[in-house]
Amino acid sequence: MNLTGEMLIGREAVKGSRDPIQAINPATNERLDPSYPGGTQAEVERACELAWNAFDTYRETSLEARAKFLETVADEIEAIGDDLIERAVAESGLPQARIQGERGRTCGQLRMFARVVRAGEWLDVRVDPALPDRQPMPRVDLRQRHVGLGPVVVFGASNFPLAFSVAGGDTASALAAGCPVIVKAHAAHPGTSELVGRAIQSAVKKCDLPEGVFSLIFGSGREVGTALVTDSRVKAAGFTGSRSGGLALWKAAQSRPEPIPFYAEMSSINPVFPLPAALKARGEEMAKAFVGSLNMGAGQFCTNPGLVIALKGPELDAFVSVAGEAVKGSAAQTMLTPGIAEAYQHGVDALAGTGKAKEVARGEKGDGSNQCQTALFVTSASDFLNEQSLQDEVFGATSLVVECADQAELEKVAEHVEGQLTITLQMDDADLEAARKLLPTLERKAGRILVNGWPTGVEVCDAMVHGGPFPATSDSRTTSVGTAAIYRFLRPVSYQNLPDGLLPEAIKESNPLHLKRLVDGKRES
Incomplete structure (x- = not known):
């Protein structure tokens, strides 16, 4: 080398x-x-x-x-x-x-x-x-x-x-x-x-x-x-x-x-909404998969699920309990740089120091350098709505669960979150109406909306959007x-009455590049 x-x-x-x-x-x-x-x-x-x-x-x-x-x-x-x-x-x-x-x-x-x-x-x-004979004007x-x-x-x-x-x-x-x-x-x-x-x-x-x-x-x-x-x-x-x-x-x-x-x-914390029917039917499975996504790459993905928003109740309690146990069994991982590891620890300490976030669990401590210790916290919707710092991204394997008293409060929290790269719905058929009510808000908040998946992992393809409203990106x-x-990295240029010999190849009359063009309002095949 x-x-x-x-x-x-x-x-x-x-x-x-x-x-x-x-x-x-x-x-x-x-x-x-x-x-x-x-x-x-x-x-x-x-x-x-x-x-x-x-x-x-x-x-x-x-x-x-x-x-x-x-x-x-x-x-x-x-x-x-x-x-x-x-x-x-x-x-x-x-x-x-x-x-x-x-x-x-x-x-x-x-x-x-x-x-x-x-x-x-x-x-x-x-x-x-050109339409030289068009009336009233050519x-x-x-x-x-x-x-x-x-x-x-x-x-x-x-x-x-x-x-x-x-x-x-x-x-x-x-x-x-x-x-x-x-x-x-x-x-x-x-x-x-x-x-x-x-x-x-x-x-x-x-x-x-x-x-x-x-x-x-x-x-x-x-x-x-x-x-x-x-x-x-x-x-x-x-x-x-x-x-x-x-x-x-x-x-x-x-x-x-x-x-x-x-x-x-x-900046993005990529909220996940486990809706009631899905939470009741498969909360344990969901909790384990959530922690798996949270831990991927020591949480150093811009699509890491840093926020969970759900209705308070025994189903959410069970989800948090299972997730907490999975977090406790999470091995520490090496972070990308000493600076990122230091910033991560500062972010976790700041989250715990708000007095508004209760620690659920911490992962295993690592023996090596620059280790990420997974963490899970829980807070109430009212505290989340009133404490702006609870929305701050912690770049690493830490997530915050927000407990909402009812559907109206859940929708209020959804409206309150900043712009995101992704928002995920975990839902079953019985959650369809709740999801439908949330969807317009989610479309305004995120560049990619997922159902029954996890946001980590970005497919490189024609239909992918990896962007979103501020602060996820500077241009939604x-x-x-x-x-x-x-x-x-492109801009349009219009050419008026240029002779064919002066036109760029892409717009010559003969279409030498064989491009699909919009000609006189009709799409060529």
Whole structure:
């Protein structure tokens, strides 16, 4: 494994000169070589200049060339082999099987976007031919397509060193849209980032694309990130991380002379509603499955079920009792970084310290470093409604059960919760009317609504929405997972009365790309 600790600015490898970051194996607290000195304004300037110079060429690459590039990136990542798995495991503390699965997901979504690019439906071609004889006024020739916004900055996430990182969904969808990408690597896994970054750099060269299509920059703190989102050549950004970090960068992006879209995924506690009939019929089974979802990945998923809302009574008491026993038997797990482990403990202590949340159970204590001890709390609906801090996300395997006196109070709690990535209904046929009454509220609160499943685990497919109202994301109209993610980095352009020789291929009269178009209000087959 040849890691150099260098940034990748276009085709060059560049050594930084600012405070270095160095990965830490969270299972042992061992520092991992090499260190990665941070970039300066000079590296930001160079990366943005290269990206801007590449944009007009890259956005007009043929659909086949761009799709082939995405597939080549996937091939190059797979070609790294076991070195990538070993480094990602060492930097994250995640098990080997999880990283192998995440590599598969990363390469799978790159190939999925290659399919999307080839199909060309994202161009959304619309043609309204000229009607010179129309009365009382003639119509001019109008044609529309989507084009890329421009260079995009992507911030790697802590909890997915591959799938939400250097070549993750934000990068894949931006490249698919025709936008060069500059990645700000996450400080937790710089070695993994370098390996994947070099794979993308190699793919750019193999596909004979402009070097500015991709760059990778390191940096501690927010200086580099802020410099990137405020550079006038950057036209959008994607972020996955904390609410504080996301809001700081969002404010910087909106304070520019030319504000830009900033797509931040930030905070979600993913409520679960066990409805009465389901709770009575299968509460024990449900409780065990809930704790299984809660413990997945030490609770370090943005879709972790951090809130349970149900009617008070013997059925809920039994659910809490069974869940509590499952929590007590939960083994401690290594968290992603020392900082995340410390923040988790602070969050659990803050929840217990409100005086409004009663501890039900704690999991086993771990002997190693940076261990997550599972926790379960219970509170009343009235306390939940009056204590805003009970809604704060605790990033890790902790959940809060909210006991509601009746259906009206349950609906009030549902209305009170903030925007979420997911909301889950556990229901049987007898719960249909209760679910129907809740549904309009849930649709306003979440990007994905589940029935009789658990929110952890996000399918990468056409119909997935991984987004939601604030604070789950900064823009509830979008998704960061699934093929619709490409639309975040596109905008429509209309062409009026351009001669056919000047029109882009996608909207030429002869339709050389064989796209499905909306022509004079009718969809072509």
